[in-house]
Amino acid sequence: MRKESIYEAMQNDIMNANISEEDKNKMLKNVMRLKDQKVNIMITGATGCGKSSTINAMFDTEVVKVGVGVDPETMEIEKYELDNLVLWDTPGLGDGKKADNRHAKNIIKKLSEVDENGDALIDLFLVILDGGTRDLGTSYELINSVIIPNLGKGKENRILVAINQADMAMKGRNWDYDKNEPNQQLVNFLEDKVRSVRDRIYEATGVRIEPIYYSAGYKEEGGEQGRPYNLSKLLYYIVKATPSEKRVVYANNINEDAEMWKDDDELLDYGEETRKSIFESITEGASKGADIGGAIGGIFGSIGETIGRGIGTVVGGVIGFIGGLFG
Structure with a gap:
């Protein structure tokens, strides 16, 4: 029906x-x-950071296949339309300097596009970092040298940095798998990581952002979706960063499975x-x-x-x- x-x-x-x-x-x-309103979100991150898992968990869609194996599945920006929600999925970074340079040029070109009203086409740029790795150099370079300089006016409100795979931030240690939440030691570690990311971006660009950490709940191809953590927090920040008149777009696309939204840090409802x-x-x-x-x-x-x-x-x-x- x-x-x-x-x-x-x-x-x-x-x-x-x-x-x-x-x-x-x-x-x-x-x-x-x-x-007639459309929301355009561009999503980027290093290969393996969990872009596809995030999209599929949040919007209950399999249009973005979860990557398996070592090769990137797309070499150029892919467009996915979910009713009036348009997702621009960029290729995974870290595939070599030549490929990364090409991806950066494609991102800059897309960020320069405007809609029929002359406003920036991309409403929000979501950068997903891998919480399980310390090597974020490629992502910082992209944020500081490519994304922020080309966001135009209101850039502070048009970029969101989210640290995925929080459950793997300490190699899987200090995660309570029964409660599906981090223990206090891991919370302290993740909050330190948030501060580090925030401060490094501010020092390089002068732009203040507030990163968050979460887990999309990894899903094996053909397997069951794991329970996410802080997915409701990520959605809250995405909606809050979306122009008010466009927020209705999300109502038709949000995942209706209660299991996707039940586990979070409870700092806010x-x-x-x-x-x-x-x-x-x-x-x-x-x-x-x-x-x-x-x-x-x-x-x-x-x-x-x-x-x-x-x-x-x-x-x-x-x-x-x-x-x-x-x-």
């Missing part, structure tokens, strides 16, 4: 709302505008914050120009449920969600 899209749910809610026909028409036009962020962008975008005042929360009843079937699995049911947001 085909799942109702977020846009269909919005249209149904608007048509059933107790508001004027004029406001309904304005809101329906706004929904069509939201439906990432699922709740992400859901609020998406929901607020939906209501703001759909209500522009419509004189509906405080009625906006009540109009989108099924939207909360639609979003709840995705990231809502992190925080439980959706009862009272709308009331909690709008008083």
Whole structure:
């Protein structure tokens, strides 16, 4: 059975709302505008860092095959379209100076592209580092010399650095496999690594970023998906870095398997914050120009449920969600 899209749910809610026909028409036009929004994310990292595993766990898709073996699967940037979410998957780095130089030129070219409004095509650049290795020289060179200098305005908000394979950061030691979380010694190690990455990038570029660490939950080809750790935190940072009017795009693509989102550092309720962020962008975008005042929360009843079937699995049911947001 085909799942109702977020846009269909919005249209149904608007048509059933107790508001004027004029406001309904304005809101329906706004929904069509939201439906045309696209989010473009470019993803890069050294070969073996877990780009494909991350994409597949977060967005529940197998369009990006998880690499097996030693040879990179793609030599050029690959484009994957998941509804209005567009992922640009760059080749793995570290395949030789000549290949890396070619990849760098392709990245710079893509970063220079603009959309139909003249804005940068790439909304967010996600750099994935391998938490299981100390050799990050190639990645630092790419971040400091290629990515940041070519991001243009607002560069601090358009790059996210994430350290994957946190469970392998100390060769698998100090990871509690039953609880699927690091013990305190490993937490200290990972936080030191985050600070080191942040400081090295700032010293080289003057740009302040806040790296995070996580584990995508490695999946053998044809095997079961391992439980990720801090995947909900990674999604939260991705959504937060996305322009507000575009965040609705994620609602149709987020993995609905609760196991993907249940384990995190619990410093913040990432699922709740992400859901609020998406929901607020939906209501703001759909209500522009419509004189509906405080009625906006009540109009989108099924939207909360639609979003709840995705990231809502992190925080439980959706009862009272709308009331909690709008008083």
